[in-house]
Amino acid sequence: EPEVTQTPSHQVTQMGQEVILRCVPISNHLYFYWYRQILGQKVEFLVSFYNNEISEKSEIFDDQFSVERPDGSNFTLKIRSTKLEDSAMYFCASSLQGYSNQPQHFGDGTRLSIL
């Protein structure tokens, strides 16, 4: 069964550094998402992306964050000038269609640790 893959599985970064998290969504999916889960807490929506632009973002997704689809297969989340509170699991998800029509399928996440 096709799946969403994320790399790296664990990223350790010094505070203030930039980090790029990578995702390969399911190949025929058109909508892509990033979520964050701070340890022990609920999954939180960050951003959705369709047709090479952001379609929706949460209050968490401020100017520190950006997303990009640099080629036909990858979907990246960039965090600039990382802070301690950015430490979390970051999940990428994709769906065939957006809005309520299709479920989102998640990758196994990247654990980001900011030192």
Add this chain to the structure above:
Amino acid sequence: GQQLNQSPQSMFIQEGEDVSMNCTSSSIFNTWLWYKQDPGEGPVLLIALYKAGELTSNGRLTAQFGITRKDSFLNISASIPSDVGIYFCAGRGIGSDDMRFGAGTRLTVKP
């Protein structure tokens, strides 16, 4: 904003017992989904519900989309040790990509 309340927070049950958990929302959702998350992994979709009143099964799992569109429940029948994990409800509003998650129900199954 849309708030999801999921209960219970945790459950400790004997193998073979049935389990029920639910989510309620402060606003109407167009889609309810149930995910299971194992340690160190991403949420895995269990059941997706798209219509008010819809009742859907996936093996020993059954979920329903509440008539009011503000709630959903998940039942697991005859639990087994591999059911252990955290179960999350998630909902999406009309015309929104923003999927809100509940806080999760941590299930422990004792053999």
